[in-house]
Amino acid sequence: MSLLDGTRTSALDSAPAPVRVARSARGRRWIDIRTWPASLVIGALLFVVVVLTLILTPWIAPHDPAAQTLSARLTGSSGTHPLGTDQLGRDVLSRLMDGGRFSVSIAALTLAISAVVGTLLGLVCARRRGAFDEFIMRLTDVLLAFPEMIVAMFLVAILGASQSTLVLALVLGGWTPFARLARGVAIEIDSRDYIEAAKSLGCSKRFIMMRHVLPNALSPLMAHAALRFGHKLITVGALSFLGLGVQPPDADWGSMLADGLPYMSRSPGLVIYPGLAIFVTALSVTLMGQGINVRRNRRT
Amino acid sequence: MTFLVRRLIVLVSTLVTVSFVVFLIPYLTPGDPARKILRARVNDPNLDAESVARLRTQYGLDRPLLVQYADWLLHAVTGDLGISYTARSPIPPMIVGAIQVTVLLTAAALIFALAIALPLGSIAAMKRGRPTDTVITTVTQGFVAIPEYWMAPLLVLAFAVHLRVLPSAGWTGVASMVLPCLTLAMRPISYFTQVTRASMADVLDSPHIIGSRARGLSYRQTIWRHGIRNALIPVVTLFSVWLGGLLGGSVVVEVIFGIPGMGRLVYDAVLNSDIPVLQAAIMCIVTLTVAISTVTDVVYTVINPTVRSANVSS
Numbered sequence: 001m002s003l004l005d006g007t008r009t010s011a012l013d014s015a016p017a018p019v020r021v022a023r024s025a026r027g028r029r030w031i032d033i034r035t036w037p038a039s040l041v042i043g044a045l046l047f048v049v050v051v052l053t054l055i056l057t058p059w060i061a062p063h064d065p066a067a068q069t070l071s072a073r074l075t076g077s078s079g080t081h082p083l084g085t086d087q088l089g090r091d092v093l094s095r096l097m098d099g100g101r102f103s104v105s106i107a108a109l110t111l112a113i114s115a116v117v118g119t120l121l122g123l124v125c126a127r128r129r130g131a132f133d134e135f136i137m138r139l140t141d142v143l144l145a146f147p148e149m150i151v152a153m154f155l156v157a158i159l160g161a162s163q164s165t166l167v168l169a170l171v172l173g174g175w176t177p178f179a180r181l182a183r184g185v186a187i188e189i190d191s192r193d194y195i196e197a198a199k200s201l202g203c204s205k206r207f208i209m210m211r212h213v214l215p216n217a218l219s220p221l222m223a224h225a226a227l228r229f230g231h232k233l234i235t236v237g238a239l240s241f242l243g244l245g246v247q248p249p250d251a252d253w254g255s256m257l258a259d260g261l262p263y264m265s266r267s268p269g270l271v272i273y274p275g276l277a278i279f280v281t282a283l284s285v286t287l288m289g290q291g292i293n294v295r296r297n298r299r300t
Numbered sequence: 301m302t303f304l305v306r307r308l309i310v311l312v313s314t315l316v317t318v319s320f321v322v323f324l325i326p327y328l329t330p331g332d333p334a335r336k337i338l339r340a341r342v343n344d345p346n347l348d349a350e351s352v353a354r355l356r357t358q359y360g361l362d363r364p365l366l367v368q369y370a371d372w373l374l375h376a377v378t379g380d381l382g383i384s385y386t387a388r389s390p391i392p393p394m395i396v397g398a399i400q401v402t403v404l405l406t407a408a409a410l411i412f413a414l415a416i417a418l419p420l421g422s423i424a425a426m427k428r429g430r431p432t433d434t435v436i437t438t439v440t441q442g443f444v445a446i447p448e449y450w451m452a453p454l455l456v457l458a459f460a461v462h463l464r465v466l467p468s469a470g471w472t473g474v475a476s477m478v479l480p481c482l483t484l485a486m487r488p489i490s491y492f493t494q495v496t497r498a499s500m501a502d503v504l505d506s507p508h509i510i511g512s513r514a515r516g517l518s519y520r521q522t523i524w525r526h527g528i529r530n531a532l533i534p535v536v537t538l539f540s541v542w543l544g545g546l547l548g549g550s551v552v553v554e555v556i557f558g559i560p561g562m563g564r565l566v567y568d569a570v571l572n573s574d575i576p577v578l579q580a581a582i583m584c585i586v587t588l589t590v591a592i593s594t595v596t597d598v599v600y601t602v603i604n605p606t607v608r609s610a611n612v613s614s
Contacts, residue, residue: 138313276450282444
């Protein structure tokens with residue numbers, strides 16, 4: 001850290017000047033939406049709309065999602081119920097908004113834990129190599145051999161169905177791709193000239209890791225995280241659909257879809273809307289991931 | 301060779317770890333483990349305390365855990381996993397039947413996906429940057445975001461309820477396979493198209509393609525003789541990865557369409573707490589998946605010299 005403050009800094013600063021210019025220019029360009037690819041713009045817009053709606057649900061939902069009106073069951077869309085009502089006369093739109101809070105937050109939570117744990121382990125592997133690296137990499141080999149659904153069902157069999165089982169199951173298989181990606185990227189970055197320069201200036205390994213390796217590895221990791229989010233969302237929904245995830249009286253998009261199946265031919269909306277919600281949300285984040293990748297490839 | 305040895309170590313250690321956890325299921329789930337294990341042996345759900353005590357010694361459940369594990373593993377390897385709680389019958393025939401169904405379903409879905417994705421990906425690569433490419437790439441990438449449990453009811457609604465041309469569920473013949481295969485194929489189509497496009501694009505840029513064009517071969521001849529063959533290598537790898545992945549990943553589709561495959565078997569076993577079936581099914585799925593990925597890795601290494609040297613040196 002001593003390199004960055006004090007008088008010595010100004011003297012050293014003039015040497016890697018082109019690098020610094022490039023860094024700050026890149027930082028500014030990220031904010032400039034005009035340089036974003038179309039997929040990133042569309043995906044980000046869609047995602048912001050979905051997330052804002054879900055956050056504001058308690059205030060903007062047209063009805064109480066749990067309020068039943070048994071006299072108005074399975075109605076089509078109308079002024080009071082824009083998307084109709086379900087088999088118990090509950091407002092479908094309000095239930096969708098409420099259910100989305102479960103689906104999206106569980107997917108986001110599992111992704112965040114997986115990404116942080118995986119990235120840190122990957123970086124440590126890249127830095128230490130040796131036996132620890134070998135052990136973690138073989139562990140990822142083992143975990144990658146399991147189909148995600150089988151791991152989840154296995155845990156449900158042992159721990160019982162609940163939201164925490166769901167999160168645990170998805171994290172268990174979810175951190176491995178991040179660890180591999182972070183490790184690979186970090187090793188690649190390690191061979192670049194500016195790392196060599198930093199080393200010869202006497203920077204500590206930890207400093208190089210935090211100041212140079214992590215920021216440069218962030219963009220591919222973010223792209224990967226975005227691409228994984230849609231997958232997580234769909235898997236969360238699949239487990240709830242099977243009755244192994246979010247448990248009644250709570251409902252997420254997956255369990256709503258499953259509840260609607262028996263009434264499908266009479267009110268197709270009960271099946272179409274929850275699926276559409278998952279599709280649109282997953283698509284928005286997938287588009288963002290692709291946009292980040294396009295942007296990254298354009299730059300290099 | 302070191303690569304092969306290391307791959308085998310991974311294979312064996314995976315199977316040992318998984319089998320030990322699977323063996324522990326009766327101990328990890330709520331209730332008396334001995335009662336659960338004995339139930340899988342004597343086919344009587346209502347044992348009294350006296351017979352449990354007697355059978356506990358008879359079946360060696362009072363021995364140390366590791367000895368029991370070795371004993372269980374020995375039985376498991378010979379196919380003796382006890383009796384299903386719900387079906388009240390030996391397990392191996394159930395597993396064999398279910399695996400056949402799932403392998404057939406998965407293979408059909410993947411072949412269908414390849415039949416769609418190979419031409420699409422190749423066309424996209426040849427028209428790189430043009431509108432055709434953009435449309436193909438965007439649409440197939442969107443396929444990833446489609447949940448199977450949404451796709452399936454929509455297909456049923458369209459083809460079974462409204463058009464009445466295909467059965468909505470069951471496992472009765474080729475017609476009943478169409479909708480499940482279509483549902484399962486969506487995500488593989490997306491990945492196969494992207495990989496085909498990327499590897500085809502690489503091949504099209506490579507010197508030997510430019511060379512054969514310079515020697516006077518037509519564009520079409522060049523693609524057929526040199527392009528497709530080289531572009532296929534990554535696709536084939538991905539194919540086997542998916543074959544392994546779908547073996548356990550077809551749960552949702554099997555449940556929706558009422559297909560008696562492996563996914564359905566595991567799902568029912570979890571719902572009914574049918575421990576012996578769960579143990580057997582998970583062991584089979586993991587063994588198959590790990591075996592497929594090992595064989596793929598090894599074959600790929602043998603075929604491809606660049607990977608071989610990279611794997612050997614690392």
